[in-house]
Amino acid sequence: DADVTQTPRNRITKTGKRIMLECSQTKGHDRMYWYRQDPGLGLRLIYYSFDVKDINKGEISDGYSVSRQAQAKFSLSLESAIPNQTALYFCATSDSNRGHTGELFFGEGSRLTVL
Amino acid sequence: GQNIDQPTEMTATEGAIVQINCTYQTSGFNGLFWYQQHAGEAPTFLSYNVLDGLEEKGRFSSFLSRSKGYSYLLLKELQMKDSASYLCAVMDSNYQLIWGAGTKLIIKP
Numbered sequence: 001d002a003d004v005t006q007t008p009r010n011r012i013t014k015t016g017k018r019i020m021l022e023c024s025q026t027k028g029h030d031r032m033y034w035y036r037q038d039p040g041l042g043l044r045l046i047y048y049s050f051d052v053k054d055i056n057k058g059e060i061s062d063g064y065s066v067s068r069q070a071q072a073k074f075s076l077s078l079e080s081a082i083p084n085q086t087a088l089y090f091c092a093t094s095d096s097n098r099g100h101t102g103e104l105f106f107g108e109g110s111r112l113t114v115l
Numbered sequence: 116g117q118n119i120d121q122p123t124e125m126t127a128t129e130g131a132i133v134q135i136n137c138t139y140q141t142s143g144f145n146g147l148f149w150y151q152q153h154a155g156e157a158p159t160f161l162s163y164n165v166l167d168g169l170e171e172k173g174r175f176s177s178f179l180s181r182s183k184g185y186s187y188l189l190l191k192e193l194q195m196k197d198s199a200s201y202l203c204a205v206m207d208s209n210y211q212l213i214w215g216a217g218t219k220l221i222i223k224p
Contacts, residue, residue, distance in 0.1 A: 042214030042216045043212075045211065102148045104160065104212070106159070108156070109155075
């Protein structure tokens, strides 16, 4: 089983619908992140959380919200999906106890299509 | 603004050596990272450089020059399984990772 699990892996939805992407991890890491990846662009940070009660906006947080329900769970919501939110979404974790925190462990990705 | 530049695509031959370059302009520097991403899969960590010089790890090496804002990833004895995208990322002064768009490496027999 994967250490960082995302559900669903694929989702097709319609404009205006509410969508939740879920992420759970068994690595015991304290930090969790949500990124989106679009062709020709680098990974872009949506939100990140350094602990259960810590939520921080990333580069492109508009139109998204998150919830850190437990250390192991971090969910991403699109309150009213729009077509330009069609992308591949990755959840990632890192461990603040490591020498550096740039080593991220990614989930397998959730491909979202908004029609 | 912050910027990471790397070539969009490169082609190399099985058994050969390839160098993938990355140049960066960021607000501060707290390390440079290389990740490998096979098509349809998640990125996986390859290497980390924070001091100038070469870090070697098996067939892969990564070099950093902070004064030039430059890094490269060197892949030796290329194998077909090395066909993937290689992502360069820099950690800025706020300890945020800034990502390049990635270099797609195509290996030909």
